[in-house]
Amino acid sequence: MADQQDDQQLNQLRSIILKDDDARVISTVKQHARDIVSDVITESIHDREKQDHSISTILTPIVENSVERSITNQRDRFIGYLYPLMGSLVRKYVSSFLNEILEKTNKIIENSFTYKGLKWRWQAKKAGVSFAQYVVSQTYLFRVEQVFLIHAETGLLLNAVALDADKEKDADLISSMLSAINDFVADSFTKSAQNNEGVDTIKTAHFTLVIKNGPLAIIAAAVTGNMPEEVPKKLQYSLEQIHQLYNHELQNFTGESTELANTEQLLRDCLITKIKSEQQPKGKKPWYAVIVFTLLLGGSLYYGLKPDNVAQQLSKLNDELGISVDAIQKQTNGYYRIKIWRDPAAINIKDWLVQQNINPDKIVISEQAFISAEPQLTQKKIATLLAKYQLSAQEKENRLVLQGRITYTALAELKVKLLNLLNETSLDTSQLQLIDLPNIEHDAQNIQRALLNEKLAQIATLQINFARANAELNALAKQQIQVQAINIKEAFKLAKQINVKLGILIIGTSDNQGTKLGNIEISKERAAIVKAALISNGVDATRLYALGIGEIKIPSVSNEARKVIFSRVML
Amino acid sequence: MLGSSAVGKTSLVRHYVDGIFSEKYLTTLGVKIDKKQLTVKDKQFQFLLWDIEGTDQYAAFQPRYIRGASALILVTDCTRIQTYIDAVDIFKQARQLTDVPIVLVINKTDLNKHWQLEEQTLLDHQHDFIEVIYTSAKTGTSVEQLFQSIGEYFVKHL
Numbered sequence: 088m089a090d091q092q093d094d095q096q097l098n099q100l101r102s103i104i105l106k107d108d109d110a111r112v113i114s115t116v117k118q119h120a121r122d123i124v125s126d127v128i129t130e131s132i133h134d135r136e137k138q139d140h141s142i143s144t145i146l147t148p149i150v151e152n153s154v155e156r157s158i159t160n161q162r163d164r165f166i167g168y169l170y171p172l173m174g175s176l177v178r179k180y181v182s183s184f185l186n187e188i189l190e191k192t193n194k195i196i197e198n199s200f201t202y203k204g205l206k207w208r209w210q211a212k213k214a215g216v217s218f219a220q221y222v223v224s225q226t227y228l229f230r231v232e233q234v235f236l237i238h239a240e241t242g243l244l245l246n247a248v249a250l251d252a253d254k255e256k257d258a259d260l261i262s263s264m265l266s267a268i269n270d271f272v273a274d275s276f277t278k279s280a281q282n283n284e285g286v287d288t289i290k291t292a293h294f295t296l297v298i299k300n301g302p303l304a305i306i307a308a309a310v311t312g313n314m315p316e317e318v319p320k321k322l323q324y325s326l327e328q329i330h331q332l333y334n335h336e337l338q339n340f341t342g343e344s345t346e347l348a349n350t351e352q353l354l355r356d357c358l359i360t361k362i363k364s365e366q367q368p369k370g371k372k373p374w375y376a377v378i379v380f381t382l383l384l385g386g387s388l389y390y391g392l393k394p395d396n397v398a399q400q401l402s403k404l405n406d407e408l409g410i411s412v413d414a415i416q417k418q419t420n421g422y423y424r425i426k427i428w429r430d431p432a433a434i435n436i437k438d439w440l441v442q443q444n445i446n447p448d449k450i451v452i453s454e455q456a457f458i459s460a461e462p463q464l465t466q467k468k469i470a471t472l473l474a475k476y477q478l479s480a481q482e483k484e485n486r487l488v489l490q491g492r493i494t495y496t497a498l499a500e501l502k503v504k505l506l507n508l509l510n511e512t513s514l515d516t517s518q519l520q521l522i523d524l525p526n527i528e529h530d531a532q533n534i535q536r537a538l539l540n541e542k543l544a545q546i547a548t549l550q551i552n553f554a555r556a557n558a559e560l561n562a563l564a565k566q567q568i569q570v571q572a573i574n575i576k577e578a579f580k581l582a583k584q585i586n587v588k589l590g591i592l593i594i595g596t597s598d599n600q601g602t603k604l605g606n607i608e609i610s611k612e613r614a615a616i617v618k619a620a621l622i623s624n625g626v627d628a629t630r631l632y633a634l635g636i637g638e639i640k641i642p643s644v645s646n647e648a649r650k651v652i653f654s655r656v657m658l
Numbered sequence: 659m660l661g662s663s664a665v666g667k668t669s670l671v672r673h674y675v676d677g678i679f680s681e682k683y684l685t686t687l688g689v690k691i692d693k694k695q696l697t698v699k700d701k702q703f704q705f706l707l708w709d710i711e712g713t714d715q716y717a718a719f720q721p722r723y724i725r726g727a728s729a730l731i732l733v734t735d736c737t738r739i740q741t742y743i744d745a746v747d748i749f750k751q752a753r754q755l756t757d758v759p760i761v762l763v764i765n766k767t768d769l770n771k772h773w774q775l776e777e778q779t780l781l782d783h784q785h786d787f788i789e790v791i792y793t794s795a796k797t798g799t800s801v802e803q804l805f806q807s808i809g810e811y812f813v814k815h816l
Contacts, residue, residue, distance in 0.1 A: 241726030243706065257678050263691040263706045264679060270722040271687050342728065 166302050167334065171327045181320075213382065214562035229312030232294070234322075234354045235262045236329065236347070237305040238340050242266030245304060245340070245347045248354045265307050269298060288319075301326045303337035308357055318359060325353040352601030356556040382413055382428075400443055401425055401450070408464040409433030413455075424451045431456055432468050465508050472508075476501050478519070488515040494522045499537040532585055539581040539589075543655050546574050546591065551617055551651040555598065558612040560620060568617060571653070572624030578655075579627060588658035591626075593618050595635040596648045603637060611635030617651045632656065660719055660752065661733035662744040663712035666765040669795035670733065674802065675707055684711045689723050696802075698809030705805065719748060721755055729808050730760040736792070737766055739773045749786065759811050762787040763804060768794040 105112060116123070136142040158165050211218045233249040235258060244262035268289075289296040295314045298307045299322045306326045310318055329350050330337070336346045398415050401423060405412050409430030416424045429436065436454065440447040469487070473480055478491035478501075487509065493501070498516065505514060549571050551564045560568070575591055582589035595614030597606040614633035622628045639648045659667050668681060668690070677692035684690045688711040695704050710723050724730060730752055734741040742764075749760065762783070764774070775783070780790060789807045793800045 238726070243726070259704070259706060260678055260691055260693050263708070264683070267687060267689045267691060267708070267723065270720070270725075271689075273722070 163302065167330070170302055171331045215565050229310055229314050229318070229359075231308050231310050231318060231358045233258075233309045234357045235265065235305075235307045236350055236354055237262045237266050237307065238337070239266075239301065239303050239305050241340070241342070242270075243340075243342060243344070245337075245344050246350045246354055248351060248358060250358055262307075265296075265298070266305060269300070269305065297322060299323050299326050301330050303334070304329060306354075306357075318357070321357050321359060325357050328353050349602055352556075352605045355601060356605075359556075382411065397423055397445065397449075400445060403443070404436070404439065407434055407439065408461055408467070410436075411457075418451075422449050422451055424453070426453045426455075428455050428457045430464060432464060432471075469505065469508055472501070472504055483515075486513050486515045488517075489519050492520045492522055496533065496537060499534045500541070503538060503541040535581055535585045539578060539585065539587070542574060542578040542581060546571065546578060546653050546655070549574070549653060551613075553613055553649040553651070555600065555649060556609065557649075558609055558616055560616060564617075565620070568620045569624055572621050572626050575621065575626050575631075579630065590630045590632055590656040590658050592654040592656050593621070593631060593633040594652050594654060595633070596639050596650050596652065597635075597637055598647060598649050599638045599640075607635055607637035609635070610637050613649075613651050630658075659707060659709050659731040659733060660724070660745075660748050661712050661763075662735070662738075662741045665712060665733045665735040665738075665741050666795045667709055667712065667733045670763070670765055670793060670801060670804075671707060671709065672795070673798070674805070684709065688720055694805055696805055696809060698806060699813050701809070701813055703805075703809045703812070705808070719751070721751075724752060724756060727756065727758055729758050729811070730756070731763055731804065731808075732760055732787075733763045733765055735766050736764050736771045736773060737769050742773060742775075759788040759808070759815075760786065761804060761808060762790045764790065764792045765795060767792045767799060768796045 102109060132142050208218050230250065232251070233247065235247045236245040237243070238245050242263045242265075244259040247258035247262065249258070287298060289298075295310045296307060297310060297314065297319050298305060299319065304326065306322050306329075308318065308322055333347055333350060340347075398417065401415050402412055404410050404425075404427060410433050411428040413426040413428060414424075415426075418424055427436065436452050437447045440450060469480070473489070476491070476493060476497060478489050478493060480490065481488045498519065498521070502514070502516070549567060551560070551567055553559070553564075554561070578591075579589060593614045595610035595612070595617070597610040597613075599606075611634070614635050618628075618631050618633040621631060641648075659671070661667050668684065671692060671694070675692035675694045677690070679690050679692075681690060690709045692707045692709065693704065694707055695702070697703070705728075708723055708727065710719055713719070732745050732749060732752075734745045745762065752760070775790065783790065788811050791800050791804050791807065793804060795801070
């Protein structure tokens with residue numbers, strides 16, 4: 088009431104003062120209303136909202152209505168905007184759901200104590216993966232043979248890639264037929280006109296066809312073997328990427344597929360093949376030997392059950408120094424596949440086969456390197472090393488006493504190498520005659536520096552290899568990273584002792600397949616994953632620098648350079 | 659390629675196209691796809707030919723199958739006037755979905771003609787069809803010309 092009275096009084100006062108000018112004042116204000124309001128509108132809205140929240144109350148239904156109207160009128164456009172976003176949200180949810188399932192499966196399987204269960208459990212432990220993951224890897228052996236990218240509107244082929252180049256020639260016909268099948272299913276089995284979902288998978292006895300439908304394009308893949316969940320996921324991911332990167336080209340497609348030629352890399356990424364890795368490890372730590380000895384025991388028991396002359400002969404390789412047989416398999420064509428662990432100082436396998444009168448051409452050898460801890464082989468290695476430095480040695484009370492003349496730096500080098508073979512406590516260098524007597528303090532630093540250099544060289548020689556278009560760590564890579572983490576931690580310690588600020592560059596590379604941008608991305612991803620693994624192995628995160636450099640333009644290696652390499656940086 | 663059943667759509671192209679799919683797809687899926695490559699005035703064309711199953715009643719066809727088509731071939735049989743009546747019906751339905759060029763084919767000209775288009779009708783249709791072609795799947799008369807005329811249309815209009 089008081090307010091109303093005030094207003095009335097104010098109006099009376101205004102009419103007394105302004106009299107006939109009232110209308111003029113109002114019209115002048117109206118003329119400038121836009122400027123006046125625009126000067127203060129933001130602040131006013133802010134103030135009023137703060138005061139009583141009335142702005143948001145009024146705006147909410149207006150915004151809701153506008154959004155609803157835009158979505159109704161431009162449904163396709165909204166789908167286009169939201170498609171990549173929704174995909175990743177759904178994927179995130181699905182992957183967490185699957186993880187949960189995997190965990191549950193893990194528990195169930197862990198309780199199974201069948202022969203196979205126990206064997207796989209052991210293999211999983213050896214490979215450093217969870218039992219459930221190992222079971223999955225054993226169950227899913229597959230190959231994505233061919234991938235098609237199809238224009239949703241016309242059914243025309245936009246791009247296709249195949250493992251076997253012969254298959255690419257009829258891709259355009261197949262793609263049209265696939266979209267016809269997709270349409271057929273969508274029309275025949277979906278009830279509402281709004282629902283445009285087509286086929287998801289088609290299974291035959293020999294292969295599975297996976298189809299992912301997007302608003303503008305369809306991706307289809309022919310998969311042989313047991314298809315794991317990662318294939319549809321990868322297809323979905325590539326499809327979303329293609330929608331995001333080539334939205335304009337897809338919207339305005341006139342039948343000219345050259346504009347979409349660059350989608351090839353994204354499609355190639357889907358040509359996933361699950362094969363067993365046969366990479367050569369370069370680790371230098373003796374714990375491989377421990378695994379090998381136990382494997383040897385299990386392996387010989389297992390293969391001992393199958394009498395076979397050549398196999399029996401081959402299993403004698405186990406008696407050789409620094410060699411452990413992991414598996415011997417007879418192939419259907421009469422060949423033998425033999426998987427062994429071999430110390431670089433051990434006898435050459437081909438030479439051994441010749442000595443045993445076994446035709447080396449009939450044996451397919453897959454060899455992995457390790458450092459054997461067998462005392463005889465170690466002695467042999469020590470003897471070779473000492474000969475190189477022209478030193479001799481005597482064994483006294485379980486200690487190796489070195490004798491001879493050597494320079495201070497050479498001794499530092501030799502010590503690093505020897506300590507890979509024996510404990511520091513079992514090495515006695517007191518009887519060595521040093522040629523250049525050192526300034527103790529200065530040379531203590533030199534030794535540390537030499538040790539650091541040796542460590543850094545060791546760090547630089549290790550490379551982590553990756554599968555094509557993949558940034559996941561395999562079992563070998565995980566072991567290598569454990570070794571590398573120890574190396575890096577030691578290097579940091581040594582650097583600290585001589586007041587050097589040391590950082591490690593983790594450099595991801597890629598092969599020369601596919602687009603430059605994609606290659607840089609994947610190389611970054613590789614570096615990042617290695618960095619994360621090193622950190623989880625206890626390496627100081629602040630001194631690790633991950634970067635991806637894409638492909639390496641050296642002709643002889645560019646095709647295979649899917650690696651992470653290491654380098655030092657002095658800070 | 660649209661038209662009533664048994665007007666000879668499949669036979670019309672059988673010897674003139676490259677295909678890998680068997681004709682059983684027509685009855686199961688209602689469509690079979692073949693490929694036709696040709697050169698018209700130094701321009702390379704590749705047609706993906708969707709042979710769509712004909713029906714006897716209601717001149718019905720699967721609208722999804724003509725989605726995204728660049729041209730339509732409407733086939734009739736000169737021994738059955740009903741096929742022409744159906745074709746006009748199909749034409750009207752197709753025009754509601756697409757405005758791509760359409761060729762009218764009058765097939766089986768090796769047999770006695772029971773009907774043919776009068777001059778006036780042809781004039782009436784001159785804006786509807788880019789070409790009206792009399793063909794024989796049996797003797798091969800004018801089948802290549804059919805594809806040529808579609809190619810020429812695109813050379814002229816694109």
